[in-house]
Amino acid sequence: MTYCEFCGNQISYLPFNCKYCGGTYCKKHRLPENHECTFELKHVSITSATPRESRRRPQDAVKKKASSKDYLEKGPKELRKYLKRQDKQRERTLRASQRPYGRKSQYQGTKILFILIIIFSITALVFYYNGISQYIYLSLNGLIYKFTFTFHTIFTGLFISSRDIIGLFLLFIMLYILYFMARNIETQYGTKFFIKLYVIGCLFSALFYFLLRISIVSLYPLDSFAVPVGLAWGGILSLISFSIFPIMNREITSLMFFLPIRMKGRFFLIMIVLFRLIPGLLYALSDPVYLIFYLPDLGGILGAYIVYRHKFSK
Numbered sequence: 001m002t003y004c005e006f007c008g009n010q011i012s013y014l015p016f017n018c019k020y021c022g023g024t025y026c027k028k029h030r031l032p033e034n035h036e037c038t039f040e041l042k043h044v045s046i047t048s049a050t051p052r053e054s055r056r057r058p059q060d061a062v063k064k065k066a067s068s069k070d071y072l073e074k075g076p077k078e079l080r081k082y083l084k085r086q087d088k089q090r091e092r093t094l095r096a097s098q099r100p101y102g103r104k105s106q107y108q109g110t111k112i113l114f115i116l117i118i119i120f121s122i123t124a125l126v127f128y129y130n131g132i133s134q135y136i137y138l139s140l141n142g143l144i145y146k147f148t149f150t151f152h153t154i155f156t157g158l159f160i161s162s163r164d165i166i167g168l169f170l171l172f173i174m175l176y177i178l179y180f181m182a183r184n185i186e187t188q189y190g191t192k193f194f195i196k197l198y199v200i201g202c203l204f205s206a207l208f209y210f211l212l213r214i215s216i217v218s219l220y221p222l223d224s225f226a227v228p229v230g231l232a233w234g235g236i237l238s239l240i241s242f243s244i245f246p247i248m249n250r251e252i253t254s255l256m257f258f259l260p261i262r263m264k265g266r267f268f269l270i271m272i273v274l275f276r277l278i279p280g281l282l283y284a285l286s287d288p289v290y291l292i293f294y295l296p297d298l299g300g301i302l303g304a305y306i307v308y309r310h311k312f313s314k
Helices: 058-063 066-074 076-097 103-129 140-145 153-159 165-189 191-215 232-247 265-284 290-311
Strands: 251-256 259-264
Touching (some): 103 165, 140 153, 165 191, 191 290, 232 265, 265 290
């Protein structure tokens, strides 16, 4: 197992050995100017044989760092200091290699988010079947009339999906499909951006919920009828749609009912929208309240689009 002596990262390919200092480095720090090369093998152990070899070219003087020049002028004492620094660097590299985490910690944000969604969704289902769903699901009725006991639902609602077993089963399937997309987002943009994108999608989903709930207040008054919802689907759709926006006109392979199907990104996004829109409209023919159970999730797509436009507007 080889590690770069400059940055300490593990090298999984053929390492680069510097012929000027004898160190082992990764491809990023293989050049002498990138790893603060001391050139002791070039300037200390080799003595110029002819006046021509002892000449310094102007470009060599420019490339040479001040630290190398100072080292050469001070002689063997500086060489011992350099060797001591190299030993310390090797010790740091070995300590880094013995840590219980390394590359595996890349996707900690994705793993923690998925665990929270699963735990809160299962807990919310238990609350629902015991008749106390208003204390974990987000509800405009609860926030207005029972804020003291339901203010925490603003947080718990971010990680809750639906109120039935079938919805929970669909959530597990979607999380499996989303896992690889989420890892790519976290790796490319960082854990902080990944969490921020998910929360923004949930907040836009909550905004859609509040607007739809107010639109049917004449049929279902706020003081007598609670419509609790979860916002996790809004955050999930925001992550999926953010991954699709850069490849709207490119063909991608997606899993539809566990079958790989190739389609353009825009068609895949349209299918996601229809996945929530069609059931909501069909059920709304019998009862308008079903619009609140399906359409707010589309707010996550709008939130992801705003984040995407803001990030890549320049």
